[in-house]
Amino acid sequence: MRIYLIGYSYSGKTTLGRQLAKRLNYKFFDTDKALEIKYHTTIPVFFNRYGEKAFRIIERQILQSTADLDNTVISTGGGTACSDDNIQFLLQHGTVVHLQMSVDEILMRLAKSHKTRPMLKDKGADELKQFIAEQLKARLVYYNQAHLSVPALQTTAEELEKAVFKTPEE
DSSP, rough: EEEEEEEEESSHHHHEEEEEEHHHHHHEHHHHHHHHHHTTHHHHHHHHHHHHHHHHHHHHHHHHGGGGOEEEEOOTTTTTSSTTHHHHHHHHHHEEEEEEHHHHHHHHHHHHOOOOOOTTTOOOOHHHHHHHHHHHHHHHHHHSSSEEEEEEGGGOOOHHHHTTTTTTTT
């Protein structure tokens, strides 16, 4: 079984994914980390050097490589589900869980983070809030196709496990 975690940056896909994998005794796979390891660079450097189009091509290749993984929780990049027909791939190859966050929750996490996100850098507070709101609205078309949606800040790995493995009668 493959469990794909999708959602906006800072929604906790990696953190919650690691915790869930540990609870289930599954492997954990982070598509962004796989790209960084394969290309010996960081996402921001790759993005700046080669651009979004090249990034999305490589991101898709890495995503497709997960089709052969068994008993794995897979954390995807924030835009992975939203490009090409990646959402269809995700839905066909595993259980897709959307970690929901509001714009204000994303901004709160962003303020505490030390990571640089290529699409969020160099923006003032108002511009950043507007950008995230617009991008999140556009991405929800894809995120809302997930098999399951849970509030990211209020969900523990234990609760996520119960939600994923819930039987239809429950």
